[in-house]
């Protein structure tokens with residue numbers, strides 16, 4: 001895919017913004033995910049605070065996996081390589097692979113992240129719904145991207161690609177099951193704005209549904225961490241940054257879609273979780 005429009009809508013916007021606005025570049029030029037604040041009351045809305053919080057979310061996620069030296073790690077939907085970059089600092093003599101559906105993101109990841117500590121790094125163009133590798137992985141991550149995938153299909157690939165003692169860790173927006181009707185209503189209201197901004201994403205998974213899809217793929221949910229409250233300052237920060245989107249129509253849609261997520265999270269309809277899966281014992 002070229003640097004021109006036609007990919008995932010928010011990445012079309014992001015490529016323009018990180019090329020023209022220094023604050024957007026610092027905020028989203030490395031990690032393209034929400035932030036984690038240990039103490040949300042201390043979030044001051046600054047770029048520095050968000051950059052730290054985005055790294056903190058990566059740290060929180062990778063800490064759910066048993067990392068050691070000399071392992072094979074896969075990061076699906078790797079964005080600009082922020083997670084691989086952190087792992088590259090944490091392990092030695094390991095093989096780190098990031099995959100993405102968009103070549104333009106991979107090009108930026110390759111430019112940004114160079115292997116160190118005896119590690120090898122590859123950024124490969126591959127669809128998460130069609131994963132194919134000859135060798136399995138000790139650890140697999142999917143940070144804030146699974147809502148783009150066909151989850152049952154993706155989980156079947158993970159089952160096949162995860163070593164017997166391996167761990168698979170995701171972060172995702174998770175609907176509270178008993179609030180599904182109100183989620184559906186909210187979702188319908190912001191559907192057009194969401195589609196135009198974030199693409200055809202599916203945020204309708206509850207924890208129960210995750211357990212079921214894992215079970216169907218013969219995996220099990222081994223740990224769940226609800227960090228919704230720690231992500232809340234992200235919304236005010238992102239909404240402030242969105243004001244800089246020049247095109248009024250796109251800016252309005254971007255804002256509406258993000259406000260929808262903000263409300264759903266504040267009203268306790270949607271949560272933000274780090275979830276780990278493994279093979280059954």
Ligand SMILES: C[S@@+](CC[C@H](N)C(=O)[O-])C[C@H]1O[C@@H](n2cnc3c(N)ncnc32)[C@H](O)[C@@H]1O
Pocket residue numbers: 008030031032033076077078079080081082083099100101102105126127128129142143144145148149
């Ligand atoms: C919100 S971004 C998260 C990026 C990265 N994981 C991070 O945390 O910085 C979602 C990512 O999923 C990727 N993606 C979407 N659909 C995909 C697919 N079918 N296969 C692989 N990657 C995909 C997008 O290109 C994007 O990089």
